[in-house]
Amino acid sequence: MSDIEVDNINVFGPGLVEGKTGKRCLIYFSGLPINSDDSSADLYKDITHTIEGPKNPEIIFDFDRLNEDNNVEAYYVPLLPGDYKINIYFKKQLLNGCPFTAQIIGKPVSAEKLIRKVQVFGKASSLGRALIVNEFLVDCSKVKPVLGGLTVHVKGPVRSSAHLDIIDNRNGTYQILYKPILPGTYNMDIKIADTHIPGSPFKIRVLDRSNSIF
Structure with a gap:
C-alpha cells in the first residue's frame, strides 16, 4: 500500500450528503486496490476519520473485499438527527472533498436497544x-x-493494573484478554458507541494464581 497517494483516492457516496438515523449511511472509496498481495490491516492503520455531530458515530470499513463496482465500502450509523461534519484522512492527509456535511433526518435511536443482543x-x-x-x-x-x-477499560485496586488486549475476530466476536498483576476486584467497562454492553461495567474478582478454585 506504500505506493498509494492521497490524490489518487476518491471518496464518495450518499452517506457524505444525507442519511437516516439507525440506518447505514454508505461511503465508497476508489483508488484502494484490494487483492491477495495487499494487507487490509495496513489500510485500517492508514485511513482515519473524524465525525462531528450530535453524537459522533464510528465509520465501519470492509477492506476484505471490493463491491461490484470495485470500490471499498464503508458506512456509519447515526443515532441522532442533525448535521454531521465528516473528515477522512489517508496517512494523516485529508482526502479530496473534505470536509463533507451530511444532513441526517429521523427520530433519535437508542444505542442500548441496538446492542441488547x-x-x-x-x-x-x-x-x-x-x-x-x-x-x-x-x-x-x-x-x-x-x-x-x-x-x-479496566481499573484495578490501588497500585494495581492489568495488561489488556482486544482481538477482533472479524466475525462479530471479540476476545478480551487481561493479565492482572495483583489479586483484588477489577472493574471493566465494555462499550459500543460509547454505550455499555449488557452486564457492563463488569466486576471481576481476581484471585491468587495458585487458588484452588480453578
Whole structure:
C-alpha cells in the first residue's frame, strides 16, 4: 500500500450528503486496490476519520473485499438527527472533498436497544487469576447494523493494573484478554458507541494464581 497517494483516492457516496438515523449511511472509496498481495490491516492503520455531530458515530470499513463496482465500502450509523461534519484522512492527509456535511433526518435511536443482543461467554468476565492471561468472548454478531468496535477499560485496586488486549475476530466476536498483576476486584467497562454492553461495567474478582478454585 506504500505506493498509494492521497490524490489518487476518491471518496464518495450518499452517506457524505444525507442519511437516516439507525440506518447505514454508505461511503465508497476508489483508488484502494484490494487483492491477495495487499494487507487490509495496513489500510485500517492508514485511513482515519473524524465525525462531528450530535453524537459522533464510528465509520465501519470492509477492506476484505471490493463491491461490484470495485470500490471499498464503508458506512456509519447515526443515532441522532442533525448535521454531521465528516473528515477522512489517508496517512494523516485529508482526502479530496473534505470536509463533507451530511444532513441526517429521523427520530433519535437508542444505542442500548441496538446492542441488547450482545452476549458474553466465559467465566473470566467475572473471575480471574493474577499473573496469567485470562480470556473471555464478547459476541456482537447479532447486532445489526454494526455500530462500531468495542472500547474496553479496566481499573484495578490501588497500585494495581492489568495488561489488556482486544482481538477482533472479524466475525462479530471479540476476545478480551487481561493479565492482572495483583489479586483484588477489577472493574471493566465494555462499550459500543460509547454505550455499555449488557452486564457492563463488569466486576471481576481476581484471585491468587495458585487458588484452588480453578
